[in-house]
Amino acid sequence: MMVQPEGVAPAWSPTVESAELARMSAFRRAAGVRAGREFQATPDLHQWSLDDMPAFWALVWDFFSVVGDRGVTAVRPSVMPDAVFFPESRINLAENLLAPWADSDEIAVALVREGDGLLSAGDSLTGRQLTQRVGSFAEALRERGVVAGDRIGLVLPVGPDALVCTLGALAIGAVVSSVSPEFGAPSIVDRLGQLQPTVLVAAPFYRWSGKAFNRSDNVAEVVRALPSLRVVFLAGEDDGAAARACQGECSVVPLEPALSRDVQPSYERLPFDHPAYVLFSSGTTGKPKCLIHRGGGVLLKHLVELGLHADIQPADRLLFYTTTSWMMWNWQISCLALGATLVLHDGAPTYPSASALFTSAKMTSATHLGLSARLLDHLRAEGIALDGEAGRALRQVLVTGSPLSPPTAEWLADELGPNVMLNPISGGTDLVGCFVGGDPTRPFFAGEMTGPILGTAVDVYAEATRRADDNEAGELVCLQPFPTVPVGIWGDATGERLRATYFDMWPGIWVHGDRAVRSSTGGVAILGRSDATLNVGGVRIGTSEIYAALADHPVVADSLAFGQEWDGDTRIVLLVVTSRDAELDEAAKASIKSAIRAACSPRHVPAVIVEVADLPRTQTGKISEIAVREAVHGREVKGIGALANPESLDAIVAAVPTD
Template sequence: MSIQLQSNQSPYLWEPSDETIKQSHLQKFSEFSNQELFPYDRLHRWSISNIDEFWSNVWDYANIIGEKGNIILKENNSMIDAEFFPEAKLNFTENLLKGSSDRIAAYEAGENGTTRKISIAELRELVAKLQYSLKKVGVRKGDRVAGVTTNSIETLAALLATASIGAVWTSCSPDFGTKGITDRIGQVKPKVLFTTINYQYKLKQFDITDKIVEVVNSIPSISTLITIDGEIPGHSTWEQFITNNETEPVYEYASFRDPLYILYTSGTTGLPKAIVHSAGGTLLQHVKEHQLHADLKENDVLFWYSNTAWMMYPWLVSGLASGASLLLYDGAPLLADNPTLLWDIAEETGVTHFGTSPKYLDTLMKEKVVLSETHNLSNLRSILSCGAPLVAEQYDWVYQTIKKDLILQSISGGTEIIGCFVMGSPIHPVKRGEISCKALGMAVDVFDERGASTYGRKGDLVCTAPFPSMPITFYGDNGDQRYYDNYFSVRSDIWTHGDFAEQTIDNTLIIYGRADTVLNPGGVRIGTAEIYRVVEQIQEIEDSIVFGLPCGNDEEIVLCVVTEDLTDELAASIRKEIRSKASPRHVPRRIYQVDHIPYTNNGKKVEGAVKTQAIGEEVKNKASIRNPECLGEFTNIKEKECF
């Protein structure tokens, strides 16, 4: 069957039924808070005007285990110094392992399908054994425990055991190079390292034993190495490490603001920033997003395609706190002979919430996949997407080829806040190409160059009031100052996130890309996403990247495309499409054919690194790029043939 993608004449692709709204967490939370659900904009204003009342209600509604204390928000002198729940005591792991013992905590799957599952009771016992052994090798509150691991049940248990004793978890994916790993976890001086020494990607087996030995030798703080699969002589195997009789974890209470995770930015312009996140702030932000926006409920199955290095991995893990089961997948998102592999597993495990990226959906579109004809996705209620803007045509494709009755949420936030600024919700209709709403408790706005709030025009995404998942600091020397410089130096006491965005008169949001990669031809700011939106719909184009090259006192737009044969005719067609679907200002001055597009290890295009390479400067941290060898294609690009 051939699907003709056509724009829906209605402004909405999906609208919630009365029953959907009635059964939603958001309806129940509004009643719990004695607030009207509609209009949502009023509910949102209440949540950012009565910050202490809102977050106190989130704590109570989500049944957070712990001592809340009497003070909810201590504002201090500035946004960056605000303290949430300064008297509170809680344990992150206890809140994730609560509930029925026989509930499935997680399914584990890979390129060969679903391999195993673990119940809450079994996971508690595994965490107890790991907790005991971590303490025995000297891990205490505040110590760092690292993982170079696949997305597995063992990694989940190691993370939860680390958090249960107040230690700090940090992780990388095993496909990172040695420098990429040491540039990250080496910064934070971990005491213990859990590692996978074998992993599979696109049905190919990789042995990283030598790489791990090199990592351990280069990070002197590591005193204990545990290999999850296989053996490195002189170090403990997983089986040896959990040989004890413990069956129930002991939950050590910590302050709300005590550290839980250290996450890393992509770091293509220098060492990755090591961002420290709190146990309480992470937990509260995630249960709010999962329950009030994603409408995640007990016994739902939550999936996000992520490796263990990306912020969506801890976001996935927190789904346990809302009573959901997790689908942990490790491997390629699709195989040459099976583009629907993830959906096969989703169907088998009954996934209700499927998390992915625009790039993955675009690949399925080009493969002409029609899931509604091949899969039973009756349990599926929501598809969520992040990592890049989701374009309007992808909204159409989802509803025409996957399922009509689901909530498609494009969400946007960042590693820096371990959560989202803007999301969807079960009460908002879905409008093509737009993000449905500002997340509750997040004082999101779009400012123009004067620092004034603007609607219907592009500007800087900002947040004007504190929220619990703001970082504690950046790890390392001068961390507080580096944190301030990144988010508060542009506008004092206002978080400037670094995204180029627009809020519509309907209070929906559109993200156009990172502000530091915004194009500026003729003094007009253009988001790269506006060009990708058009180019990605051209069948002959497999992939693309766009950036600005200096040209006198101006800059010109450069588009590089991966295609079988870039001809004058195809280049003319590309320019015509961009001119008609974006504007004449968006039309690239130069179009080049390249073999590959560079991506970060977390799957994001690196326009900044490409521009740096193209103007003859050094890309400082190639270890953050998955395929740095392809940067050579962009060297002295002006001297190469263009169309």
């Protein structure tokens, strides 16, 4: 298990002063006034947030000065998948994100982009400039007949254009879905095609890892496959391919003129449950599900997560590495509602060096940096020093994408020092937010997240809805409604797919699909996806336990474990990408097996260890164990277009023995 044993020192602890200055402390005091009693610490506050949900969520609205008409009712009792919050309210997500910025000449958006062999500062936007461009795009949409509820598809890299178009569409009540431009046309159409969008905003060109990519033919193929389109805005040069692909009365126009008029936004205040975003499941297990997320829920959930758990305050700067396909894009832009500057990194996370994101944070004086655990594992394995790379302004590192191993957490704490809070978070596209994360007022222990997010009844259940004991593995669940329970899945009129996805195992209880374990201190460790759990001889084995055992192994730079059907049972196959200058000989294999046996159990030890050059990853950097398992067994790999490097599967299939 990844949970730390009793008596282990925390990897990071707040000072008395920093804890007192954290917004979490101010909120806890405000909750005490609201509840008529004192809350000693966050766990007490968390319990109140579940025991008196109406009072808690009403306080969130008031504490963060949400703009809109609140109504009387904060929460109406319901059983999931129903989730009824602020049923009488009228609200607009974009209006709240821009509220601190409308008359501000401070920098609201900073950009770092790739140059030739280096990173360079891109054009920034003041609050006033951002607001004007959002108003201009919103007006351009209205002039073309776009109304609340229409779907807007974005195929754009991370940058100001993607942000402005998102906020402009939200301002008029349109529903936004975005896909990164590196996706192939079939994968984009698999996603956006389900929504029948009326507007597409696309970039025919983008840069990645020091190279320029021309995607005009890809854009044209997407346009050709979406007959619902009425207008296509092109960000960048136009070679005419998209116009030739248009059907019916669809027109193609340049994006920049639609952003350049001096127009202030006019916001449509809509019901709390009005959809703001449709996000897509990864597609690695089939055609992507289109998850519909309500604007009011997104705002309140993100205010709790960014404003309290991440302690983002006015004048802070958040850089969270993401693509426009990942939910962290939607998550990070909500920092604008807190008066914090949004720092956008347009490019690869490892260009021109593996520590590029720390360089980017230093260039922009970022106070908060978000990145993947896998990237940190790589930096540690390669011995890359971070001392002096992150800049003096940095005070928090957020980590997600996969579990942060104890060795990497301890290494990161040593590299960055006691003034930088480590904040692993975990949630998903399903809730466009987090279930568990950090707390700026309590210590962080390597190998776990500090506790549940306020307002979420997160727990770990074993079989038959039995609450798992401390340090016992089980399913991560949520027992009560929360504001970002999806409104539904697009095309699922009866709600059957939504119920089958999250509530089939235990009706009324959200089963997230993660194996987890809870520590005696209330911390939570994620062990990996339940659908990737190995079943060897009837024993369930979490793959992340194997990865944690190899986190410090000198030969292993990266690894992937999967179950191969073998002789009427299942055997564990371990794929290994070796560290620089290391060799996977028989002695190394024996050492790997010994490390796994010592840290886990004899049942965790792989039957076969195979060296490979690369592991398949989704566009957001997560390794895909299921894709490997299906490919090795000769089965169709569903959603292969969601993989960033599908060619790696062919080499793996050739390398894994089948007899």
